[in-house]
Amino acid sequence: MFWYGHDPSGWGWFVMSVGMIFFWAVLIALGVLLFRALSRPPDAGATTGPAQHEPVAERLLAERFARGEIEEDEYRRRLTVLRAGDGPSAGKR
Numbered sequence: 001m002f003w004y005g006h007d008p009s010g011w012g013w014f015v016m017s018v019g020m021i022f023f024w025a026v027l028i029a030l031g032v033l034l035f036r037a038l039s040r041p042p043d044a045g046a047t048t049g050p051a052q053h054e055p056v057a058e059r060l061l062a063e064r065f066a067r068g069e070i071e072e073d074e075y076r077r078r079l080t081v082l083r084a085g086d087g088p089s090a091g092k093r
Contacts, residue, residue, distance in 0.1 A: 057082050 058079065065075040 055082070 061075065061078055061082065064070050065072070
């Protein structure tokens with residue numbers, strides 16, 4: 001019935017060792033992830049840079065100016081129009 005005895009062979013020890021290392025690695029990783037999730041402040045996902053507070057149209061205009069698609073005088077003229085609220089979408093609000 002037990003031809004190989006009651007002790008595991010060399011491969012059995014190897015598989016048990018790797019399994020135990022894998023088990024503890026997964027357990028520690030879950031603990032670290034849980035700790036990080038619970039210790040994060042509620043507003044950690046929000047960035048507080050100035051680009052997040054400016055309107056989307058002004059940010060797009062600044063990106064076009066940075067890429068060189070428009071000149072400085074056109075950028076300043078359009079920015080003035082956007083900030084004054086005299087743009088084509090001003091009456092649609």
